[in-house]
Amino acid sequence: MFRVHPENPADAVEEAYFRIYRERMADVPVHNEALSVEAVDFQKWQGHWLGVVVTSWCMSVLLVPGREEGWETPGDNERRFVKFPAGDFAFLGSVEPELGEFQSCALFSPMGRFANQAEAVLTARASLIALLTPAVQSEPEKKPQKSADEPSQSRRRFLALR
Amino acid sequence: MKRPTTFDVLQERGISRRDFLGFCALAATWMGLGPQGGAAIAHALETKPRIPVLWLHGLECTCCSESFLRSSHPQASDIVTSLVSLDYDDTIMAAAGDQAEAIVEEIIRDYRGSYILAVEGNIPLANDGMACIVGGRPFKHQFDDAARHAKAIIAWGTCASSGCVQAAKPNPTQATPVHKLIKNVPVINVPGCPPIAEVMTGVIAYILTYDRLPELDNQLRPKMFYSQRVHDKCYRRAHFDAGQFVERWDDEGARQGWCLYKMGCRGPTTYNACASMGWNDGVSFPIKSGHGCIGCSEEGFWDRGPFYERLPDMQQWGIESNADKVALAGAAALGAAIAVQSAATVVKRVVTGKAYDKDSDDSPTS
Numbered sequence: 351m352f353r354v355h356p357e358n359p360a361d362a363v364e365e366a367y368f369r370i371y372r373e374r375m376a377d378v379p380v381h382n383e384a385l386s387v388e389a390v391d392f393q394k395w396q397g398h399w400l401g402v403v404v405t406s407w408c409m410s411v412l413l414v415p416g417r418e419e420g421w422e423t424p425g426d427n428e429r430r431f432v433k434f435p436a437g438d439f440a441f442l443g444s445v446e447p448e449l450g451e452f453q454s455c456a457l458f459s460p461m462g463r464f465a466n467q468a469e470a471v472l473t474a475r476a477s478l479i480a481l482l483t484p485a486v487q488s489e490p491e492k493k494p495q496k497s498a499d500e501p502s503q504s505r506r507r508f509l510a511l512r
Numbered sequence: 513m514k515r516p517t518t519f520d521v522l523q524e525r526g527i528s529r530r531d532f533l534g535f536c537a538l539a540a541t542w543m544g545l546g547p548q549g550g551a552a553i554a555h556a557l558e559t560k561p562r563i564p565v566l567w568l569h570g571l572e573c574t575c576c577s578e579s580f581l582r583s584s585h586p587q588a589s590d591i592v593t594s595l596v597s598l599d600y601d602d603t604i605m606a607a608a609g610d611q612a613e614a615i616v617e618e619i620i621r622d623y624r625g626s627y628i629l630a631v632e633g634n635i636p637l638a639n640d641g642m643a644c645i646v647g648g649r650p651f652k653h654q655f656d657d658a659a660r661h662a663k664a665i666i667a668w669g670t671c672a673s674s675g676c677v678q679a680a681k682p683n684p685t686q687a688t689p690v691h692k693l694i695k696n697v698p699v700i701n702v703p704g705c706p707p708i709a710e711v712m713t714g715v716i717a718y719i720l721t722y723d724r725l726p727e728l729d730n731q732l733r734p735k736m737f738y739s740q741r742v743h744d745k746c747y748r749r750a751h752f753d754a755g756q757f758v759e760r761w762d763d764e765g766a767r768q769g770w771c772l773y774k775m776g777c778r779g780p781t782t783y784n785a786c787a788s789m790g791w792n793d794g795v796s797f798p799i800k801s802g803h804g805c806i807g808c809s810e811e812g813f814w815d816r817g818p819f820y821e822r823l824p825d826m827q828q829w830g831i832e833s834n835a836d837k838v839a840l841a842g843a844a845a846l847g848a849a850i851a852v853q854s855a856a857t858v859v860k861r862v863v864t865g866k867a868y869d870k871d872s873d874d875s876p877t878s
Contacts, residue, residue, distance in 0.1 A: 429747060
């Protein structure tokens with residue numbers, strides 16, 4: 351079921367997830383009814399299509415084949431790690447008739463915390479930007495805090511659980 | 513009598529330095545400590561004095577001991593039992609009868625305030641604790657004596673952490689978890705029925721290395737092992753997102769390895785490391801073996817309805833590790849790009865801030 355998408359697959363993604371919403375997810379009580387299916391910011395990335403799908407039950411980063419070369423198919427129920435500037439993220443393989451083969455990396459589920467579609471889409475957009483940005487800030491942000499208060503308080507913390 | 517050093521004990525047990533360092537590197541991986549972690553653990557374990565440990569058993573089934581003693585690394589439990597001085601554990605010690613019970617009193621007397629108390633099982637309070645008698649007196653009394661002077665208490669398993677099956681309704685023996693009876697001594701809960709061996713070993717190695725408890729969440733569980741839901745790391749997660757569910761045992765979906773949510777899987781509400789660490793040397797975990805998660809590490813899991821009925825309420829918020837990672841990585845970039853400033857705020861609020869239902873009132877350690 352491998353298919354190359356020369357054009358942006360955003361419509362096909364929405365079609366596939368609308369169908370999943372109507373059919374397979376219909377009787378599953380996890381939906382946030384304020385949300386609907388939307389493909390966000392699908393763009394070419396290393397020859398393939400990268401974007402986020404927002405639905406009423408989950409939000410995932412999707413990777414859809416844009417060409418044959420460089421596309422790796424993970425085995426059945428196997429993870430495949432994809433290198434992004436922000437780090438290595440685990441993708442799982444999927445197949446839907448509208449899309450053929452594609453891969454997904456779960457961000458949120460269920461979606462109860464999102465007040466409306468705009469908030470969810472904004473989060474999707476920001477997540478994608480973050481994914482494509484090197485993870486420089488995380489280390490220095492955490493480190494000074496730790497080294498500053500841990501050694502001096504460690505024994506006290508241990509004894510007093512504070 | 514001089515207490516032997518760790519080095520002595522390791523040699524005595526025929527554990528090579530290579531095995532020891534291998535274990536330290538492994539333990540560092542379990543704890544997510546990075547490349548320097550192994551060296552830090554090795555250094556600490558070799559130079560620090562051995563900590564006396566009392567391992568008491570209340571109302572329990574010994575599955576925690578079983579899990580611990582079968583740690584996946586061939587000698588993990590060997591090494592850990594060498595590093596700590598496991599002075600009293602009625603499952604594995606040679607002494608018996610009065611001699612054995614005398615050890616408890618000696619430890620309390622000689623190491624007041626400096627020993628670790630590990631408790632497997634919980635404490636029945638009804639009828640002055642008559643439902644669990646150890647050495648001729650209620651376990652409650654032994655526990656009270658040992659807990660009062662401990663440096664810290666490790667509550668092994670769901671029994672000790674939240675009660676498990678003994679505390680299921682109507683809880684006739686009034687089985688009570690450890691932390692509810694303790695006021696002035698730090699308690700760490702390591703739930704699971706049993707907990708994963710590597711988690712148990714990791715907790716002990718962390719305490720020995722850093723001389724304090726790891727960071728805990730508001731249920732006193734170590735965050736390094738219990739901050740993510742089984743659902744978040746499940747290899748069948750893509751099937752949930754795609755709405756592909758097992759509808760009946762042994763249907764086509766079951767054969768294809770689809771999501772077990774409709775068969776009662778508790779993965780979406782269970783915080784544990786099963787999906788990432790696996791069991792039996794990482795060979796498998798319940799979902800990988802075709803059975804849903806029963807949520808054994810969650811409070812009151814026996815009273816949450818039949819195991820094979822779909823979760824009544826799945827709206828509990830979880831933070832996917834991926835979203836967490838993205839938020840961390842993106843904080844700087846998003847802050848810089850003014851156009852997406854508001855997006856950054858939303859992400860921050862959604863991913864960190866109030867989003868952590870479980871941790872919203874912050875951990876007891878910070």
